[in-house]
Amino acid sequence: MIMLSKRLQTIADRVTYGSRIADIGSDHALLPVYLVQSGKCPAAIAGELNPGPYQAAVKQTAEAGLNALIEVRQGDGLSVLAPGEADTVSIAGMGGSLMSGILQEGWSAGRLAGVRELVLQPNVGEDIVRRWLAEHDYVLQSEAILEEDGRIYEVLHAAVLADAKEARRHNEQLYDASFLSLQLPSAGRREWLYRMGPYLLRSGEPLLKKKWLLELEKLERICRQLELSALPESREKERMLRGEMKQIEEVLACL
Numbered sequence: 081m082i083m084l085s086k087r088l089q090t091i092a093d094r095v096t097y098g099s100r101i102a103d104i105g106s107d108h109a110l111l112p113v114y115l116v117q118s119g120k121c122p123a124a125i126a127g128e129l130n131p132g133p134y135q136a137a138v139k140q141t142a143e144a145g146l147n148a149l150i151e152v153r154q155g156d157g158l159s160v161l162a163p164g165e166a167d168t169v170s171i172a173g174m175g176g177s178l179m180s181g182i183l184q185e186g187w188s189a190g191r192l193a194g195v196r197e198l199v200l201q202p203n204v205g206e207d208i209v210r211r212w213l214a215e216h217d218y219v220l221q222s223e224a225i226l227e228e229d230g231r232i233y234e235v236l237h238a239a240v241l242a243d244a245k246e247a248r249r250h251n252e253q254l255y256d257a258s259f260l261s262l263q264l265p266s267a268g269r270r271e272w273l274y275r276m277g278p279y280l281l282r283s284g285e286p287l288l289k290k291k292w293l294l295e296l297e298k299l300e301r302i303c304r305q306l307e308l309s310a311l312p313e314s315r316e317k318e319r320m321l322r323g324e325m326k327q328i329e330e331v332l333a334c335l
């Protein structure tokens with residue numbers, strides 16, 4: 081059986097046993113191959129846009145002897161999926177903006193019909209993905225954060241509830257940021273839940289703190305560069321970044 085990286089294993093662990101999975105942007109199809117080999121998924125679809133990764137997925141699937149159970153399809157995002165074909169959709173290793181674009185197009189075209197859960201691992205822009213999920217009545221079930229090869233990753237597991245009203249009620253509770261003691265209007269506080277994660281923030285995950293301390297260091301470096309410039313735009317940008325840093329520090333103090 082193939083061995084997964086810690087990041088892909090964290091994603092695999094969140095997939096519900098027995099579900100038919102569609103892994104979009106599958107590259108070498110490692111995730112679907114592992115899930116079918118391990119018996120967790122009876123069948124899978126590996127979707128890939130680009131020819132190189134598509135060929136890599138075809139090769140990996142053939143070498144694993146799984147051509148009968150894993151279909152590798154070339155196409156853009158969820159266009160490779162017909163409604164009702166999958167119970168779980170996973171998308172990993174791309175930015176949150178691209179990921180939510182793929183979800184939006186698939187959702188508008190009805191390709192997410194029948195999909196009960198989404199397992200998502202955005203490399204950046206996690207807030208964009210969380211907002212998309214909440215706005216489309218998906219409910220986050222859990223969030224994981226992990227470090228591998230010097231990078232910190234977040235994995236989001238969201239589900240479809242039977243009743244959209246119930247989903248909205250859940251999301252209202254999940255994104256109720258009143259537990260954060262911040263001097264911000266509630267919309268601004270909710271923004272921090274989208275950025276840092278409602279479960280991760282509530283659990284006070286040490287890795288979450290580490291991730292945002294690294295972000296603070298990055299912003300500090302940018303501010304130092306801006307200080308060297310005499311341009312009024314640089315002053316304005318620095319002022320904005322300092323404001324953001326202050327807010328990050330305030331949120332971290334709540335952990």
Ligand code: SAM
Pocket residue numbers: 088104105106107108127128129130133155156157158171172173174178182
């Ligand atoms: N999912 C794998 C993982 O997490 O290890 C591979 C991640 S790789 C960095 C991102 C993959 O997404 C690339 O193979 C790329 O070709 C594919 N990709 C990018 N945009 C896509 C799209 N719109 N539809 C399908 N695949 C896409």
